[in-house]
Amino acid sequence: MKKILALSFLLLLIFSAKALAAPDHVVINEFLPHPSSGSDWVELYNPTDSNVDIGGWVITDSTTNKITIPSGTMLNAKQFVFYTFSNRLDNGGDTVKLKESEGSSISIDEKNYSADPGTGISIGRCPDGEDNWTTFNVPTQGSANNCPTPTPTPTPTPTPTLEPTNSPEVTPSLTPSPTVEPTETPNSTPTPTVVPTSTPDPTIFPSPSSTIRPTPTPINIHEILEKRLKCRFSYSKFIKFPNGAMLVDLLKSIFGPNSVCSP
Secondary structure, three states: OHHHHHHHHHHHHHHHHHHHOOOOOOEEEEEEOOOOOOOOEEEEEOOOOOOEEOOOOEEEOOOOOEEEOOOOOEEOOOOEEEEEOOOOOOOOOEEEEEEOOOOOOOOOEEEEEOOOOOOOOEEEEOOOOOOOEEEEOOOOOOOOOOOOOOOOOOOOOOOOOOOOOOOOOOOOOOOOOOOOOOOOOOOOOOOOOOOOOOOOOOOOOOOOOOOOOOOOOOOOHHHHHHHHHOOOOOHHHHOOOOOHHHHHHHHHHHHOOOOOOOO
16 A cells, blocks of 8 residues: 555656646747737747757647747747737637648647736746746737746734733822911011030040049158168167267157167
């Protein structure tokens, strides 16, 4: 079963390629059935890579009208040629045929049309030599057809989806109470504002600490002299000084007769 399907697919590709390929013979490439002036004409085109002798070939319509191509006419590869038909094509519809001889019943190529394409509008292949037919506002007899350039289909830009934004809850604001301004009493004596006396910060400006001076202890001259003299001398030694007797009496009155070593 798989082999049959594969063979069928291969045959389809072969016949499709053959159908899409350009014809391998001389073809009717363009014709003008309703000229604005002058005569009708038919254009032939050789799409092959070889030169073809078309001498004696005949171009006819659906009636007895015909054009016989002169003997010895050679149509080179990729070459165009056209022949005037002397207003013999029917504007409302006709069939254009190409035959190898006048008596041949087989057409090498043919193309029919069923309506008038319009004044000065030709019917032709696009691209040249291929099986796609269209009309041309600007005929090009004897040269390549003026195929319109296909307009590329614009790629649609995706529309971004807008996500709904959560509306923040609105907290009602409290209506402020009106401020009552005090009414000034006329002729009133303003009360003086008492500015409190600022107490200095003890950490910044410390209060000077009062220096407590110790109470002087009464000097006991007797003890001082007693400690210093230590019996190093006696009263009798002071006798030698001027007024020594008076000095000894003074010392005795102060320290006593035995406060220091007596003489």
